[in-house]
Amino acid sequence: MRRVVSVFLPTWSTDRVRRKTGRPPDDQAPPLVTALPDHGRRIIAAADMAARRQGITPGMTVTRARSLAPELVVIDAEPEDDLAGLKRLALWAARRYSPLVAVDPPDGLWIDITGCAHRFDGEVPLLKDILRRIAASGMAVQVAVADTAGCAHAVARHVPSGRPNVIEPGKTRTALAILPVHALRIEPGIADDLRRMGFERVEQLIVAPRAPLAKRFGKQLYKRLDQALGQIPEPIEPIVPPSVPRVRRGLLEPIMTADAFIQVIGDLVDDLIARLTNEGAGARRLDLFFERVDGHFQSIRVGTAAPTRDPGHLRKLLSAKVETVDPGLGVEAMTLIAPLIEPLGPRQGEGLIAAGRRGPDLAALVDALANRFGQRRLYRATPKASIMPEREIELVAPLARADAAGWDDDLPRPARMLLSPEPIEVTAMLPDHPPAMFVWRGKRHRVAQADGPERLHGEWWREAGHEAAMPFAVRDYFQVETTTGSRYWIFRQGDGESPATGPMRWFVHGAFA
Structure with a gap:
């Protein structure tokens, strides 16, 4: 079942300004807002928590805001810089949590963690890690996870909490029912009209006849409602830096079988290796995206212990995980990305048939074990300088470079x-x-x-x-x-x-x- 995290940064613009200018946090500084020009006047674009506590909200004129807080600090808004900062944050999240991360402007992210939570021992530890790391950088943050992007978005913004908000699988409708109608990401004017008509909560919209409201407010209202309930798809298009090696294959007909996926994987790997060879690089991590006909994305991620351009090895790693992919009604395109690469010079015999490989390939064995059992479960022991025996051993990555330190043969230690x-x-x-x-x-x-x-x-x-x-x-x-x-x-x-x-x-x- 699909699981989506919504990361909400309620004061993203002002928090970014504080980090950029080195200003002290909210509780040690005067209220801060950003403003945009609007027909000869200046309108509040974003307000920090200190300003909001004094009644200052986005959309208010700067003149009125100064009447509420004479010590107010006003800075020109930078929407483009705010969006660029969100994209950088999304790329960081894609490296750490899931390959499926998208920007949710103007103040959030979406992270599709389907199949990824086990790497953090569950959804709650994953969400706590997000909260801790973003909060440590001086940002206000709220997070929620649900079956749909719309439900996670609504809960993250309308259920304030310093802890993770987890909507259990299958509880989407129950979670949405008690939320206000404007939690559905509809236009403010439509939300105001609905409240005047007596629709305060989403549950009232769910049970109301659709035809009259759709005729008056258009299809967008029920599109958002159905997306939040999971009745129609809401795809999350992952963010990928332009510089990252990327190859894509669009398919004439949707495919659904593992054999068909493996055949396309072979073509994608060949295309990617040609590009890596030109750049003099080898892959350390690969993300394979499956674009379904219903707009949803599925993904698998594999890693390697050392940079490689071995086509057979990369095909084998990716093919071993195709059984985890839910094709839905079919996959119409597949994209292979190498988000982590390292320099790798030319190898003798590269591009020839790999049947003549000389000697055992330890890196291939490490990759196969690590991608099956997890990177954290594979390690080797090396000597470490210490007096106490229990501290003379250090666990490192399987192919990490060995240090010069060694054990003293004159002081034997038990096996x-x-x-x-x-x-x-x-x-x-x-x-x-x-x-x-x-x-x-x-x-x-x-x-x-x-x-x-x-x-x-x-x-x-x-x-x-x-x-x-x-x-x-x-x-x-x-x-x-x-x-x-x-x-x-x-x-x-x-x-x-x-x-x-x-x-x-x-x-x-x-x-x-």
């Missing part, structure tokens, strides 16, 4: 480390003798031989209290072998003599192969 050291009961002579016996997970282990201790002092600069915490970071590690042949890495908190260095408790931290 298997526990995420958190587990407490054990130990029989041992203090201060420096290894354990003679220990109990772990309810099982008794007798020690045949041991090596140690290896004393580690913790990184006091990372501990709470700094120098005061240093005595409690002492650990004495032992490598022990049990009578059954198992080898473990255990440690004692403290030096075995002074209680000030630790509580003298024992833990198992890992096991050797």
Whole structure:
């Protein structure tokens, strides 16, 4: 089911001016408005929250606004700059949240998150991420998600909340029913006439006979209502920078099958690779858009661990996801975009049949696994400079460049480390003798031989209290072998003599192969 987010920026124009000029936020500055000339007078185009609290609204003359707030700051409106800023914000959202992002002028965005919410562990975390990031940049923002763009737009603007507004799937009509009629994005004059006729809420329009109202107000009224209810489509045409490599294929007849999609994908990949080759670049991310006959867009996104122009590899990645596409009544055009590219020089044998590839292609394996299970679930471990064993490992991208750091072969570490050291009961002579016996997970282990201790002092600069915490970071590690042949890495908190260095408790931290 389709899910659309509406991002509403109620004071976009004035917030953008504050960021541009470095003015302080609303609660620390006089009210701010932008104005446009209108037949010899100046009309308020946008007002910040401080101005609105004093009764100043868009459409009011500057003269009247100054009578309400003598300290009012008036700046010339810049509609073109406002729109350009929205487009930049939309491109940022397209990189982070979904390839289907469109500008909703003059103060919003639409983000089609169908099939994307799982990347953020659900819709609510995704919306919270949008709120947090935009608010951190000094912008007022409200967000809502619903089955239709019209419903999300209405809820975001007419249900004020500092939290995400989530309209559950199938609840579109219930959510719209209680909203005012002007939430349907109809002309202000029509909304005023409807209120004078007694239509205050959308639910009254839903149950009223259509013919008389359509005859009086035109088809636009019920077009907006049906779009909000999901009865007629409202496509979101994604924004794409002109400089991004892009290829498109219009189809003579709508297609609906996976085999047909895969055939067109092959043609699109060939077209795109020709363009990337001319630019000396390789693709790191691909977005494939399916334009349905009903005006809706479907999309799939794949990424690569390294820049590539391998046609077989890119076809395979894209074809693996065509089953997630809902073709509806058919797809009439397909567009392939490479929003993320990196320089890639010419390769020997490029353009020839790939059957003669030499050696295993690790990047292809990484791409196949990452696009199937998720980028965040694929990583490799590398050494990291640290004193404490649990901090000597860092998780990085699978093909990230290795650092020069390495593990010290003179200080062997177990092949298997526990995420958190587990407490054990130990029989041992203090201060420096290894354990003679220990109990772990309810099982008794007798020690045949041991090596140690290896004393580690913790990184006091990372501990709470700094120098005061240093005595409690002492650990004495032992490598022990049990009578059954198992080898473990255990440690004692403290030096075995002074209680000030630790509580003298024992833990198992890992096991050797």
